[in-house]
Amino acid sequence: MSQLLDKETLKKMIRENVKTLYRKTLEAASAEEVYQAAVFAVRDVITDKWMKTHDEYYEKDVKVVYYLSMEFLMGRFFGNGLINLEMYDEVKEVLEELGIDYNMVEDAEPDPGLGNGGLGRLAACFLDSLSTLQLPAYGCGIRYHYGIFEQKIENGYQVEAPDNWLENGDPWGIKRNEYAVEVKFGGNVRAVPKGNGEYRFVQENYQSVIAVPYDYPVIGYGNNTVNTLRLWEARAKNKLDLKFFNEGNYQKAAEEELLASTMTDVLYPADEHIQG
Template identity: 70%
Template sequence: MSLLDEISKEELKEKIVENVKIISRKTIDTASAEQVYEALAFTIRDLVTDKWIATHDVYNKDDVKVVYYLSMEFLMGRFLGNAVLNLALNEKVKSVLAELNIDYNLVEDSERDPGLGNGGLGRLAACFLDSLSTLEYPAYGCGIRYHYGIFEQKIENGFQVEKPDNWLENGDLWGVKRQEYSQEVIFGGHVRAVKQPDGRYRFIQEDGYTIVAIPYDYPILGYGCNTVNTLRLWDAKAKNDFDLDSFNEGNYSKAVEEQNLARTLSEVLYPADDKIQGKELRLKQQYFFISATLQRVIGRFVKVHDDFDLLPEKVAFQLNDTHPTVAIAELMRILVDVYDLPWEQAWEITKKTCAYTNHTIMSEALEKWPTELFPESCQGCI
């Protein structure tokens, strides 16, 4: 059965009309373009979800190797237009809406474009994900679910004005919250070294603050095929939202300190780094989504396999430019400090599992971090 035959025009029309009624309590004749967009998005997402589930059922059943494309940016474009195009439903959708006296272009333009990138790097990442799905390679894109995109441009009095791009303002129709896959990411504190019976040391991070990383999954459809891969974007939440004792003592700022800190991690793409606070936040953002991704991937791996030497045969981490390169250190930390692998074995596994995409050799594009961001937190603990 071809994609075009999977849903008839009449079925499509019925679903859109019904979804307008359910979602907006409107008839199709009185619904706005935004309300028709919501109804159409739910209709298309319903078609996509069946393929999405089936794709990952096959991946799990066959225990395939999966590439995880790690990137700070993903410029995917509007999800509705991409889905309609890749499902080969363009003409059918336009025809149905025309029969309902609705302009498809107005409906499509009602979707906020998630500006989760600022140029070539983010668009390249999006193209890679589209290509991987179309070629039917098992893949995830992994990044941050920024609450505000790069910027929203307006022209006022003849001048460009940049304002926050609140792409989530009207909800998130395409993201599926996967609370069950949340991970804890620890910042700060100190490192304690514990000597093991074999003479090696295990390093334990203590007294830090914990941020909960919550994944939201977005479907990435292949063109003209049944493969639907996943873009997984991590949102940040404080483990302890509210400190009631501090609030009752009148320390209102401290009462929401962790909550505010978590919010900054997923608030803005590329915060200004001309001050040390901005540089620190960028580094924390990078570690946040990398640690969450690697913890989830390794946790899933050990449920199926008991030999870490098989990891490079089942997992590939592709690092999109310098931003995600902390994945190399984090994978070593997980293998050595969490799963007690010898350093030499962990390093061989890491070398075979991580790959790096270099986009430029210009010095201004290669990240550098002040040494004061890396205190010798384990000094004196051995």
């Protein structure tokens, strides 16, 4: 049983979270809503460990491993997190005592398909191992809005549909606006003399997007280490050009936003054309 949350506290937190998030009683809540409420209850424990982990790294000025990958196939966070926190049996019992089937709650979590079986799963295993070995580490990747794809079978053939894993919110990711950065593409570089024989280089006529990070916890098994997976998404520097909008040119008004969103929309766009 968790040393930080006893069963009665956990029950109360889940009930309160359902009320606060959805204006419902627990009995009226769907499996998806109970799942979200349970995540926010468990995140209370995770966040304490997460903050202490990073405070310790900062105080000791440790060297940090940064693992960069285009893919991180982490799997569902809830069940894996409970096992690593050693809270699985406790949470399962709490839900059963509340009259809720744990498996229905676990199945309500979408699986973020942000990778495929090879590269993406290897990256995820490395992150899990680094946390379990209590080694300071960050995973760095891209927060794709749509995963690899959702498979449907129609008339005996596979049909691929967008895997919208963010459709019902993202209770695991913490948006970190304070670390957003501008990323510049293309344009040209002009050398400006400083007057002392040196030059200052200025990039001009470029297109740019704002990269916004979201932090996800990577929980070590049976310890107090919680490292971070930082996934970045692109957004436009100027979301809407009001001049074009007021002229009725709505497509042109949102052009910059569309360009930015396509960069982090889909895990693998088809690449048989130049845009892909």
